[in-house]
Amino acid sequence: MNVYIACPCGFVTSAMAAKLFAEACSGQVSCVIQHGTYRDIPEDVDWIIYQAGTATINHPTAHVRSVRHMLSLTEYRQLVEEWVNVYET
């Protein structure tokens, strides 16, 4: 699974979020995590995560999800669990 975590600047919030997201994924699901700005979303991505209320993201193929807190490991764990339940089992 290819995950992209987006934030306005692409090097602080999303970088930290990517680290937490990797922790949430560990042992649950294997994925390639990238982060960056809203503008640089790659085409080949399955899942886009961004801060709720900051932007509108459209992508032709990816699942787009907003999170309440970009730095919440608990929230990422829930997201990963949801993903595993729906797509990986």
Next chain:
Amino acid sequence: MYMKHEWSARERSILLHLLATETSTPLAEIAQAVNLSERTIQRERQLLEGILREFELELAWQRGHGLSLIGRSDAKQQLREDLILSAEAIPTAEDRIFELAWRLLFEKDTLKLQAVAKQMHVSPSTLTQDLEKLDRWFDEYHLEVERKKGVGARVLGLEAEKRKLMINALLAHWDTLAFYRFVRGEDDYIPAFLKTVPCDVMLEALRDGYDYLKEHPYERMDDRTIMRVTFAYGVQQARLDAGFFLEIYTKGRSDDYLKVALDMETALGTPFSMAERVWFAEEANRLRSLKEQMKEDEEERWVMQIRVHKLIHHVSLIHGFAFTDDAALEKGLLAHILSSMNTQALPDTDTVRPHIDRDYPHLRSAIQQAADIVFGTNTFTEEETVFWAMHFAAALVKPVRRREYRALVVCSAGLGSSKMLVNRVKQEFPEMQDVVNSSLFGLEQHRLDDYDVILSTVPLPPLSVPTLIVNPLLTNEEVQRVRHLLLSLPQSFQTKEKSHSTMLDFNELGALVETFERMDRQFDLVTLDNSDRLEDILLDIGTHLEERGLVQSGIQLSAQLLRRHEVAGLGIPGTKLALFHGRHMSIERASVFAFDLNRSIPLLMMDQSTEPVSRLLVLLAPEEAEDVELQFLSAVSGSLIESERHMNLYSNGSKKELRLLLHECMKKMIQDTLHEK
């Protein structure tokens, strides 16, 4: 009734293998066939014994001879069905399209796509894509999905065509085995796409219809005929209940089947209009000849495609070999079945058959069983499935490059427990080409990209390679988790070929060192004699950075930092640190700066709480920043939350300590570059 058991993939493969053999099977043979170690099978044996008793079967073990299943043939059949049915997949992307079709067809007005996306737990963009696929499928029935922006979608077309589509969808997705379990009262066995849509009326009608047909066999009715007539009845009842009536139906009528329709109406107490009666008779009449019925399906290639896909899935399960990844097999088989539909005379199988029977006895029986499940009993004779066996056999002998995995095993000291774990991993996963052990502190010596998976007995920092924490003894449950992980490794994680290049890229290294040297030189920790107002503090920072030549306009920068702060808090919860950052045209060079406040001020944290902050770490990048600059700033952000110690140092450390942290990030990036990551 027997207890419903949740089979693991391992239990399923062992038992299906045993079911395919009449005599005792040596452990080594089972182990090889199902790709498990003999010891694992021995362990499973003990667990399976209890479960099998519920099926009135005994798992006999004779030293020197192996394992065998002992019991009545109907009990074995029951077990086989249970194993096969339990392997039915959870909703696939295909199921989602069917579910969407169903929802659209049962909507009286327009279907609001936003709401449906929510109900189906998919994004609106996924739904839009599904709709495009649906268009092609609906087109075969002359149906059109009309979209109105902001309003929703609805289906335009003839009711008879809509029903035909629904019946075919049910036929494509409902195996005979699951269908019979369902009509006999077991609610679990409905196709995945129906589980989330309201269809009680149809399900009830299916059971009523089946009960009636079972008692009144009008003529030779095979499984699929019964299924199709039942589906016609079920769909009809559901449509009438939802208020969708047929337009005048003018197709030629069949008197025989009008009688069936009339009899069913009387028996089930559901009077039809003439149009409905004729429609039902036509649907039933369509099924007189099996060949004709299959030909009819052939018009819709996708129906057959789904069935062939299911056939391969079931043969894989019964035979215990994964044929499912073989696209050539699916294509070949589909072409073969479609062409045989149009051929009257079957080719002579006498010359092929003895060879197939001799070389692949189990495969033949697995294919016949799977064909009966997917297409209905006796739809395809053994004469026909002999040729299918050739397709499957060809897939079996094809030289397949077996996927080999490499694992890195980590424990705190890299001695006792990791050695034990290495041995357990080698024992359970013969496909592991390389199992290397490492201590926690030696982890940095390894090029992690060379490994597919890391198994650790201690918690590790987040790594780029999928990691599992396991017990040194690697319990059964963990073995399954590891296997699941290995199977789920995406393409991007497949072991890369080792690079043979040993040349250094001086340009890249030079650019890296130059950037780091500049950023290190520019870095500073400045103490501000600040007021309580954040605006003033940011203006001070802007002015300071302008004086250093890092930004064109300090005022612009401070306004931008303030705006960013207002969008979402920038304080790191649990610390006295806030991370102000920006990417803007007015920023000249990427840089890292720290500002200490001599009076702490309350600031919004990233979790929206408010806490006092006494240090602002400022990370800046120009609009057109270079990749290496952005990577470095990202590395700094990531390192901040790497550990308690790091958080503490970033929050309270001296200038030297902060520089050391930045140097750590730089070192990692240089190492990565040297390792040609």
